[in-house]
Amino acid sequence: MVEIAVVGNSEFVIGFRLAGIQKTLVAEGDEALKTTVQHVIDDPSVGILVLDSSDMNRLPLRLRTQLEESVKPTVIAIGEEEGGLSMRERIKRSVGVDLWK
Template sequence: MEIAVVGNSEFILGFRLAGVEKTYPAESVDQLTELVTKVMSDSEVGILVLKGEDMQKLSVRLRTTLSESVRPTVIAIGGEEGGLSMRERIKRSVGVDLWK
């Protein structure tokens, strides 16, 4: 299972430095939508990381798909996360509440 990060070049830089190989720079909403859709269909990706602001730029339909996705689990950093906390997303993905 791999981690993928989609966002502007400043956002993905830290992930690249941390060793995440699947980083995709998206400077426009069209690029963002295209790359998120591509990553969602990649069977090797288990976690998709997006900036919260970028998540809000996506269409309602795609945001709904992302928020309901179990694999890959979608993590929005900063801003609104679509209603689910990080704890709930991990619980849904792993099947166990790791905080108990």
């Protein structure tokens, strides 16, 4: 089974957890973020990795490049460029499914 993983600070992951995504990982500092993202990349059950775009920008260049070129897991960065969309709309845009239906 392919899973969706969400990595970020507690405020970022809570919306996804409430939407029913089971694999939500809180990573507050830069080192924790790097380690957690690497762990998710190495997990063969993860098909989609969701990150906050500001967290993506905090990652080391080599890891960020690896994520940008990754096919499995597919990496989706959500952030400020999304404008004033609600969390529901952001999840729908990222995942492609309205999880509230």
